Amino acid sequence: MTDDAVPWLSVEQQVSWRAFLQGASRLIEGLNRQLERDAGLSVSEYEILARLSETSGRTLRMSDLAIGLVHSRSRLTHTVGRLESRALVERRPCPDDRRGVNCAMTDAGYELLVATAPGHVRAVRELLVDPLTEAEFRALGEAMAKVASDPCADRASSSGTQEQGGEGLTPATL
Amino acid sequence: MTDDAVPWLSVEQQVSWRAFLQGASRLIEGLNRQLERDAGLSVSEYEILARLSETSGRTLRMSDLAIGLVHSRSRLTHTVGRLESRALVERRPCPDDRRGVNCAMTDAGYELLVATAPGHVRAVRELLVDPLTEAEFRALGEAMAKVASDPCADRASSSGTQEQGGEGLTPATL
DNA sequence: GTCCCCTAATTGAAGTCTCAACTATCGGTA
DNA sequence: TACCGATAGTTGAGACTTCAATTAGGGGAC
Numbered sequence: 001m002t003d004d005a006v007p008w009l010s011v012e013q014q015v016s017w018r019a020f021l022q023g024a025s026r027l028i029e030g031l032n033r034q035l036e037r038d039a040g041l042s043v044s045e046y047e048i049l050a051r052l053s054e055t056s057g058r059t060l061r062m063s064d065l066a067i068g069l070v071h072s073r074s075r076l077t078h079t080v081g082r083l084e085s086r087a088l089v090e091r092r093p094c095p096d097d098r099r100g101v102n103c104a105m106t107d108a109g110y111e112l113l114v115a116t117a118p119g120h121v122r123a124v125r126e127l128l129v130d131p132l133t134e135a136e137f138r139a140l141g142e143a144m145a146k147v148a149s150d151p152c153a154d155r156a157s158s159s160g161t162q163e164q165g166g167e168g169l170t171p172a173t174l
Numbered sequence: 175m176t177d178d179a180v181p182w183l184s185v186e187q188q189v190s191w192r193a194f195l196q197g198a199s200r201l202i203e204g205l206n207r208q209l210e211r212d213a214g215l216s217v218s219e220y221e222i223l224a225r226l227s228e229t230s231g232r233t234l235r236m237s238d239l240a241i242g243l244v245h246s247r248s249r250l251t252h253t254v255g256r257l258e259s260r261a262l263v264e265r266r267p268c269p270d271d272r273r274g275v276n277c278a279m280t281d282a283g284y285e286l287l288v289a290t291a292p293g294h295v296r297a298v299r300e301l302l303v304d305p306l307t308e309a310e311f312r313a314l315g316e317a318m319a320k321v322a323s324d325p326c327a328d329r330a331s332s333s334g335t336q337e338q339g340g341e342g343l344t345p346a347t348l
Numbered sequence: 349g350t351c352c353c354c355t356a357a358t359t360g361a362a363g364t365c366t367c368a369a370c371t372a373t374c375g376g377t378a
Numbered sequence: 379t380a381c382c383g384a385t386a387g388t389t390g391a392g393a394c395t396t397c398a399a400t401t402a403g404g405g406g407a408c
């Protein structure tokens with residue numbers, strides 16, 4: 001934990017940062033609302049079904065799902081539990097590793113996904129794709145891919161109180 | 175709710191879209207962890223304190239806070255309640271509108287923010303700003319500003335089942 | 349073989365958010 | 379003035395997530 005002074009964000013950076021928070025918030029909220037209304041699914045649940053639908057056998061190991069979706073194992077366990085209780089998904093022991101659990105999509109799950117996908121895609125377009133130009137959307141994707149794969153993202157920095165490098169001392173940050 | 179076919183996302187768009195979900199997830203999770211560890215605050219709580227610190231009088235009306243942070247009123251009520259129970263914030267009646275409630279930052283709240291800001295800024299830099307070039311970060315900010323202010327974001331589209339315009343019928347979406 | 353540490357997954361409690369219902373006030377209109 | 383729809387904020391229940399603890403199996407070193 002290097003304890004060097006870290007400069008405040010510039011005003012421009014702060015504007016970007018807040019735009020990110022606000023935009024992400026609106027987007028996710030809008031998607032959740034649409035999915036909940038039309039299919040009784042949350043975005044996480046939809047994501048799980050979508051991932052499963054893409055694999056041969058419509059089956060994925062819990063840990064692979066968790067990694068792909070960037071969810072904690074615990075969260076995944078709970079969410080899959082809910083899906084399983086609705087018979088959209090099934091848990092099976094993993095043949096080659098007795099610690100593992102396979103999550104398999106049922107026919108009902110697949111059907112629900114097929115029925116739900118069009119509305120979801122439309123919402124993603126309306127809320128995210130359409131407001132942007134193609135180039136903007138591509139740039140957004142590239143930037144977020146870097147953020148997603150940033151190797152340091154696990155061990156977030158700790159810090160005591162220390163002086164900042166910037167101008168004033170307004171903690172006008174975030 | 176026009177019921178026209180909506181094309182699937184292209185493969186490239188899907189990659190961008192998933193990168194967004196993954197990146198946002200890692201980012202927010204990392205920030206929450208850092209704030210929780212170092213100050214016992216969540217990102218939403220930090221945001222509230224930060225907004226308050228920027229206003230003259232360090233006071234903001236509940237509804238203004240809710241709009242600025244893109245939180246539901248209910249969520250804001252709960253979160254402010256928690257902050258108030260820790261004496262980081264105070265609720266006062268709003269002089270000019272008897273329905274309104276003003277949320278005012280206490281000195282303790284301000285001090286906690288000042289003590290917390292450096293670590294938080296560092297985390298934002300490590301997780302989001304540093305992995306990107308300046309141009310990328312600016313582009314990200316501009317795109318997200320459009321998403322945040324998109325006028326249609328409120329009434330998310332509803333939809334029944336309908337055929338898609340794309341190629342196959344794989345609901346490989348999200 | 350057996351120790352030991354690592355990974356896989358689950359559990360339950362505590363914390364947070366959402367949703368719908370409710371109270372109170374505002375402000376325009378008849 | 380009395381009504382009435384809209385806005386501000388709260389509440390509590392239920393849904394979802396997080397965190398720490400727990401169970402179970404893998405796999406290398408000795």
